[in-house]
Amino acid sequence: MNKKYLDLLAHKYDTEEKVVTEIINLEAILNLPKGTEHFVSDLHGEYQAFQHVLRNGSGRVKEKIKELFQDKISESELNDFATLVYYPEEKLKLMRERFSNKRELYQWYAEIIERMIKLISYASSKYTRSKLRKALPEQFVYIIEELLYKTEEFANKAEYYSKIVQQIISLGQADKLITGLAYTTQRLVVDHLHVVGDIYDRGPEPDKIMDTLIDYHSVDIQWGNHDVLWIGAFSGSKVCLANIIRICARYDNLSIIEDVYGINLIPLLNLAEKYYGDNPAFRPKSDSIKNKSEQEILQITKMHQAIAMIQFKLEMPIIKRRPYFNMSDRLLLEKVNYDQNEITINGKTYQLENTCFATVNPDRPDELLKEEEQVIDRLLFYVQHSEKLARHMNFLMKKGSLYLKYNGNLLIHGCIPIDENGNMEKMVIENQTYAGRDLLDIFEHYLRYAFAHPEETDDLATDMVWYLWTGEYSSLFGKRAMTTFERYFIKDKETHKEFKNPYYRLREKEEICRKILTEFGLNPDEGHIINGHTPVKEIKGENPIKANGKMIVIDGGFSKAYQSTTGIAGYTLLYNSYGMQLVAHEKFSSKKDVLLKGSDVLSVKRLVDKELQRKTVRETNEGERLIQQISVLKSLLEYRYMSLDHSLQAND
Template sequence: MRAKYLNLLSEKFDSEEKVVTEIINLESILDLPKGTEHFVSDLHGEFQAFQHVLRNGSGNVRVKIHDIFKDRLTEEEISQFAALVYYPEDKINLIKSQVDSKEALNEWYKMKIHHMIELISYASSKYTRSKLRKALPKQFVYIIEELLYKTDEDTNKKPYYEKIVEKIVSLGQAEKLIIGLSHTTQRLVVDHLHVVGDIYDRGPEPDKIMDTLIDYHSVDVQWGNHDVLWIGAYAGSKVCLANILRICARYNNLNIIEDAYGINLRPLLNLAEKYYDDNTAFHPKQQSDKTMSDQERHQITIIHQAIAMIQFKLESPIIKRRPYFDMDERLVLEKVDYDKQEITVYGQTYPLQNTCFRTINPDNPAQLLEEEQEVIDKLLLSVQQSEKLKRHMNFLMKKGSLYLNYNGNLLIHGCIPVDENGNMEEMEIDGAIYQGRELLDQFEYHLRKAFTDVETTDDLSTDLVWYLWTGKYSSLFGKRAMTTFERYFIEDKAAHKEVKNPYYHLREDSEMCKKMLEEFDLDAEQAHIINGHTPVKERDGESPIKANGKMIVIDGGFSKAYQKTTGIAGYTLLFNSYGMQLVAHQHFNSKENVLMNGADAMSVRRLVDEELERQLIRDTNIGARLQEEIEMLQALMSYRYIN
C-alpha cells in the first residue's frame, strides 16, 4: 500500500529537486504565524449587517489601517479610508461627485493606490507570496507585485514606481485597481470563516448570505436548528417544509420563498382563501424596514394559518411512528376539546383563543384534507426543483457539520444534551442507545442519509431531521419541547415557556466544559467551546465569556427581532496568532452612514485568551496536515532518491 502510494507520489515529484523544494516550501509555511479565524453565528437572514462585518473583518481592517497610518492620517481620514476599503465602488462614486476637477480626482486615485499598497503589504506579511498572489485581482497581479516588492523605493527605483502608478491612472485603470485592492485587503485580514449556525429564518436575505459564503475563500458551517429545518425541507420532510413557510409568513418574508427561490405559493394561497380569515394571532411581525398594504397583510395572515395547521397535522403521524422520540405531549391537536375550545397539556387545561380549526375533523384531527395534502405535495416538488435552493443546500452539506473540532476548539451551534447532574443524556435510535459525541454523530449520519435520498419523505432519517429542530435530546434545539401551538392559541404566558436543557446553566462551570471537551477528544486545558443559538442578554449584564473563558457564546443578536433583548447587534470572535478577542457590535445603521461619515460604530473588543507564545501554522489543523505531507515526502526521498 505504502509503496503504491509512494510510486504515485513520485509521478508528481519526479525529481530529487522537486521533492526538496516542496519539503522546504512546506517547512517554511509551518513557521508562519497562524492565520486569523473569524467566527460569526445566528445571522438569521441579516445580509446587510453580515456583509458589513465581513468587509471590515470585525474591525480588523481599521486596526491595520490605524497601525500603519496613525502618525500620518487623522482619525477622520482613517475612517474615510476604511470606508473605501469596505465599500470601494460606492465610496469612489461618492468621491467623484464631490471633487471639482479631473486633476483632483487623479491625485486622489494616486494617493489611495499608494496607501492601499502599503496596507496590503502589511496585511499580507504573514502569508506566503503564493497565497497573496491568489488573493490579488487577476488582471493586475503583475503590476501589484511590482509595486509590492519595491525593496529600494527610496533610491533608484522610485521614479519607476511613480511611473507605474501614473500610467495606471492615465490609462483609466485606477478605479478598477482600487476596487480590486480593497477586496484583496478584506480577504487578507481573515484567513478562515466559521459560521456557527442559523443562517436562515427571521431576517429578509438568507439567500444572499448563502451566495456570499459560496464565494468566500475559506469557510465552514456548523448547522443551526434553522439551517437543518431548511435542509430537512429540501430532503423531503414535509413537516420541516411547513415550518419554514410558517416562519417566513410570520416574519413577512414570503418573498424569500417566492422570489429568491422561485417556489410557487399560489396553491397554498388558494387553500388559505377558502378556509381562513383575519386572525390577529397570525398577523405577520412588522419589520421596521418593510411596508405592507392591508391586502398583503391579509394574504400573509391567511397563508400563515393554513400552513401552521398543516404543520400541526403533519407532526402527529411522526410522533406516533417514532415512540422513542418521546413526544406524545406534542400531539396537541388530539389534546384539544373542540366543543369547549380548550386544551389540556402537561396536566393543565387552558382556554383556546384565536383558533382556526375549520379544516379539522375532531374525530381524526391530524388527518389532512385532500386539498391540504395536495398543496404540501406540490410545495415539496417545487422546493426540490428550485435550482438555487439545491445549490445552497448542497453547499450547506459540503461545508457543514453538526459540530467541528478546529484548531483545538469545539464549535457547535446549540448544546451537548446533558442531565441536571452533568451526565450525557441518552437517546434511543432504531433500537440502539447513544449519548454525547456518538449521539451527535448518529444525528449527522441520518441527516446526510436523508439528504442523499430526497425522494423518501417518511423514513427514520428524514424524521430525525425534524427531531433535530424540535426534539428533547436534539443538540441543536437544546430545549425540552417547542410550544409553537401554545404560543398561537393560549393567552397564559406560562404555557409558552420552553424549558432549556441543563447544559445552559451547567456550561457556566469550567469543570463541566472540560468534561465536554474531553468527550470530543480535545485538550481540555487549552480548548474552548464556541456556541451560538441563545442570545446573550448583554443588556442584563450577561457575559458571552463563561466558565473562565472555556465557553464563548457568540449569539449577540444579528437578528433584528432579538436586538431589544440583547442590547447589542451581534458578537463576532477573532482568533489570531496572539489569541482570541470577542467583538461586540453596535447596531448597524446603514451602509450609507458608513460611506458618508466613515462611521464604524461597532466594536468593543474584549480579550478572551492571550497566547503566551505566538501560535504558528505548525500548531494548527492545517499544520498537522502539512506535517503529514512532509513526512510522506521525506519517505519518498529515502525510498526513491537516497540510498
C-alpha cells in the same frame, strides 16, 4: 506506503529537486504565525449587517490601518480610507464627485494607491508570496508585485515605480486597481471564516448570505436548527417544509420562498382563501408590513394559518411511529375539546383563542384534507426542483457539520445534551443507546442519509431531521418542548415557556466545559467551546464569556427580532496568533451611513485568552495537514532513492 499512490505522486513531483523544494516550502510555512479566524453566528438573513462585519473583519481592517497610519494621517482621513477598503466601488464614486478638477483627483489616486500598497504589504506579512499572489486581482498581479517589492534603498528605479502609477491613472485603471486592492485587503485580514449556525429564517436575505459564503475564500459552517430545517425540507421532510413556510409567513418573508427560490405559493393561497379568515395571532410580525396593503396582510395571515395547521397535523404521525422521541405530550390536536374550545395540558384546562380548526376532523385530527395533502406535495415538488435552493443546500452540506473541532476548540451551534449532574444525556434510537459525541455523530449520519435519499420521505432519517429541529435531546434545540401551538392559541404565558436543557445553566461552570472538551477529544487546558443559538442579553448584564473563558457565546442578536432583548447587534470572535478577542457590535443602520459618516458598528473588544507564546501554523489543523503532506513527500523521496538503487543493482 502504497506503491501505486507513490507512483502517481511521482508524476507530479517528477524530480528530486521538486520534492525537496516542496518539503522545504511546507516546513517553512509551519513556522509562520497562524492566520486569523473569524467567528460569526445566528445571521438570520441579515445580509447587510453580515456584509459589513465581513468587509471590516470585525475591526481587523481598521486596526491594521491604525497601526500603519495612526500618526501619518488625520482621523477623518483614516475613517475615509477604512470606508474605501470596506466599500470601494461606492466610496470611489463619492470621491470622484468630491474633486473639482482632474489634477486633484489624479493626485488623490496616487496617494491612495501608495497607501493601499503599504496596507497590502503590512496585512500580508504572515503569508507566503505564493498565497498573497493568489489573493491579488488577477489582471494587476504583475504591477502590484512590482510595487509591493520595491525598495526605498536605491533611487535607480524611483522613476520606474512612479511611471507605473501614473500610467495606471492616465489609462483609467485606478478605480479597478483600488477596488481590487481593497478586496485583497479584506481577504488577507481574515484567513478563515467560521459560521456557527443559523443562516436562515427571520431576516430578509439568507440567499445573499449563502451566495457570499459560496464565493468566500475559506469557510466552514456548523449547522443551526434553522439551517437543518431548510436542509430537511429539501431532503423530503414535509413537516420541515411546513415549518419554514410558517416562519416565513410569521416574519413576512414569503418572498424568499416565492421570489428567490421560485416556489409557487398559489396552491397554498387558494387553500387558505377557502378555509381561513383574519386572525390576530397569525398576522405577520415584520416591520415591513407598513409597506403592504391590508389585502396583502390578510393573504399572508390566511396562508400562515393554513400552513400552521398542516404542520401540526404532519407532526403527529411522526410522534406516534417514533415512541423513543418521547413527544406524545405534543399530540395537542388530540387534547382539544372542540365543542368547548378548550385544551387540557398536564391536568390543567385552558380556554383556546384565535383558533383556526376549520380543516380539523375531531375524530382524526392528524388527518390531512385531500386539498392539504395536494398542496404540501406540490410545495415539496417545487422545493426539490429549485435550482438555486439546490445549489445553496449542496454547499451547506459540503461545508457544514453538526460540530467541528478546529485548532483545539469545539464549535457547536446549540448544546451538548447533559443532565442535572453534568453527565451526557442518553437517547435510545432503534434499540441503540447514544450519548455525547456519539449522539451528535448519529444525528449527523441520519441527516446526511436523508439528504442523499430525498425520495424517502417517511423514513427514520427524515424523521430524525425534524427531531433535530424540535426534540428534547437534539443538540440544536435543547429544550423540553417547542410550544408553538400554545403561543398561537393559549393566552396564559406560563404555557409558552420552553424549559432548556441543563447545559445552558451548567455551561457557566468550568468543570462542565472541561468535561465536554474531553468528551470530544480536545485538550481541556487549552480548548474553548464556541456557541451560538441563545442570544446573550447584554442589556441585562449577561456575560458572553463564561466558565473562566472556556465557554464563549457569540449570539448577541444579528437578527433585528432579538435586538430589543439583547441590547446589541451581535457578537463576533477573532482568534489570531496572539489569542482571542470578542467583539460586540452596535446596530447596523445602513451602508449609506458608513459611506457618508465613516461610522463603524464596532463597540467593545474583550480579551478572551492571550497566548503565552505566539501560535504558529504548526499548532493548527492546517499544520497537521501539512505535516502529513511532508511525511508523504519524505516517503516519496525514500521511494525514489530505493527505485534508483534497484535500477543500479539491476544494471550491475
